[in-house]
Amino acid sequence: MDSFTPDPPPSADSAVPAAPEPHRYRVTLLPSGWQFDAPADVPLLLAAQAAGIKLPSLCRNGTCRACLCRAQSAGDPAPASVAYRIEWPGLSRDEKAEGWLLPCCSYARADLTIDAPDAALC
Ligand code: FES
Numbered sequence: 001m002d003s004f005t006p007d008p009p010p011s012a013d014s015a016v017p018a019a020p021e022p023h024r025y026r027v028t029l030l031p032s033g034w035q036f037d038a039p040a041d042v043p044l045l046l047a048a049q050a051a052g053i054k055l056p057s058l059c060r061n062g063t064c065r066a067c068l069c070r071a072q073s074a075g076d077p078a079p080a081s082v083a084y085r086i087e088w089p090g091l092s093r094d095e096k097a098e099g100w101l102l103p104c105c106s107y108a109r110a111d112l113t114i115d116a117p118d119a120a121l122c
Pocket residue numbers: 056057058059060061062063064065066067068090102103104105
């Protein structure tokens with residue numbers, strides 16, 4: 001009678017490497033002081049929601065501006081360190097330079113402090 005010997009399990013060296021976690025940025029909301037981590041591949045609105053924070057929104061595609069808010073840097077408005085996946089969401093070039101951003105379709109590219117007086121816990 002033949003005996004069956006299974007192959008040994010693959011070693012750690014031959015295992016498929018796990019995909020790297022996306023970088024996460026720290027977002028602070030003013031005036032509440034609430035904070036959440038925003039993965040680089042998740043819109044700020046959804047990252048806030050995952051942390052139990054509701055930000056104003058309607059369309060969620062960058063056209064209605066219901067989510068419009070402004071980033072701060074050392075107390076002054078500054079261009080927000082965010083990226084957009086659509087060419088030119090509902091913000092002018094000047095608005096972007098002044099720190100305005102649309103959390104529904106923007107992705108953090110640095111730690112951010114955002115004026116969000118209408119933020120609420122959900
Ligand atoms: S929810 Fe409409 S632009 Fe952000």
